[in-house]
Amino acid sequence: MPRGSNAKRERQYEHIKESARDRGESNKRAEEIAARTVNKERARSGESKSASKTSTQDMSSGKRGGQRSGKGSQGPTYDQLYEEAKRRNIDGRSDMNKQQLQRALGGK
Structure with a gap:
């Protein structure tokens, strides 16, 4: 303590x-x-x-919650990738898996 x-x-x-x-x-x-x-x-x-x-x-720790959780070894979550694809208006995002979303967003 x-x-x-x-x-x-x-x-x-x-x-x-x-x-x-x-x-x-x-x-x-x-x-x-x-x-x-x-x-x-x-x-x-x-x-x-x-x-x-x-x-x-x-921002306070309580307000932040898990907003920075995508910085770990696994990278961003599927939901985080999907929301970014939605924000960028990427076509076909609802049919993509995590790896496809990463590629569409310019990742690996």
């Missing part, structure tokens, strides 16, 4: 850590995710002594 935290942040930390464990993260990784998230929220709300620009100006 990050130093200088209050009871609310401790509960938040435990909740995030348990959620990460439920998703299959190791205990060490779950603790890291929870600590980083709580520290960022503390910085955003002015509870910490110092804060980086990204901590204070980026």
Whole structure:
């Protein structure tokens, strides 16, 4: 648990850590995710002594949800690719699989 935290942040930390464990993260990784998230929220709300620009100006962790989930080893999800194809008005997108959507969008 990050130093200088209050009871609310401790509960938040435990909740995030348990959620990460439920998703299959190791205990060490779950603790890291929870600590980083709580520290960022503390910085955003002015509870910490110092804060980086990204901590204070980026969207909140709760609002962001899984919006950046496509940055991992698997790449963007099918739904993310489909939405991008829809935005670009690519014909035939509803009949395409993930690999075809990637090619149509200029990927692999």
